[in-house]
Amino acid sequence: MFLYLSKLLPLFFYPLGLACILIIFALVTLWKKPRQASTALTIALIVLLLASNGWVSRSLVRSLEFQNIPQQLPNADAIVVLGGATKPAFPPRPSVDLSEESDRMFYAAQLYHQKKAPFVILSGGRIDWSGAGPSESADMAIIMQQLGVPETAIIQEPDSLNTYENAVNVKKILQARQFNQVLLVTSAMHMPRSLAIFNKLRISAIPAPTDFLASGDMQYISNSSEASLLNLLPEAERLYQSTRALKEYVGLVVYRLRGWL
Template structure:
């Protein structure tokens, strides 16, 4: 049997096997479960994973072992980075120290610092909350419930990397005012990186005697607090924007779905990887 025929047979067999697996899932878990799994496979990340799986099998059965090994490495990395179960463990590990903290049950703060990163600029030039916009919601809640006398919004754009023209601090301030926080209660502070922000905050609050809290995403807090302490700044961590979820037992359908890489899982892995890299280089 020549190479082309062998490859064709593998591809056909793989497709038939996929259809059989989906049929079995449909028979045990129902039509809606099959629709969700098929939709996940049809998404860009799912389709890439599915094609990579087929290529690994094709190369192996065709006795192209070196190519199969190379493809398998790529498949394994992509599978792990996008695996929902692995990502859940990863984000839970990094956010776990802050799970028991409820900022809205804390004592009042003289100042609450809202780290930049929770906004973006919409196509109509209106500042809006992004995927980390819970930072802004929490900061507004703290103010309206009398738990924050003043808010400091941080963040300065890196001009060579940002053509929008609005600093994160300014964008956060605009959104907060839209949420009912008066401009007089908001201060804007620069800082192009978390490291620069904490250096500035350390110089200002290290010996101030004020009660200060820092609002940022739970997955960002380990690095932010480490940099704060390095600059003799000891605020209370006020976590927002958790990526982890309450502990629960996944259903069979959820377990199957979690093995198909998704954009959400890859995004979460990217965020955690960036935080780990930042801690590794001390930034």
């Protein structure tokens, strides 16, 4: 039930979901309370314009991604890759597809080939309502082998359905194999929440973020009048990025309330 509610309830806090609720409210009250309806429509428009604004979306993304800037990484006992990077091989897909977050696997494979760790732990299950099929860890294992990581170096954790379960289940593997330190690979925006959970469970995890959506181009945008103007215009991709950032902030609040952080 918690998993279902964790996916459903935050939608009311995201820009698109909130705007839809306000629009529905406006339609219901349009004839009897036109002033309230007008206010709701105005708020909905402001929410969408702000969330799809380049300046706002970049600021939200950077506030999370720039908390763990990549440094020179030491060697560790294993590389932990969190799920969310693949799409299952459901027809008409001919094989496992890669999502935006697939940089996680490419970066983990790069770290493995750099001999940063002798093992790669792939953590991720499959939510029931997303369809039957192999766990995401199994899908990731296919891609990792295609990237040159041998099957003997891959450890699968196929049961976790959220970030907290990722950490709990990975800890069991670390204890069973007497691993002390890991490189934690996930998207840069997801890293603050992930790292906080691993630290809470007293797992010695070194952040190895990847999949950066924001870069150091803010200075160029500030100095370019054309780029500054274009960043004020609404864009669906910026709305998506703002939503992803807000999802992480909502997750931080919920996880802290549950005592997971």
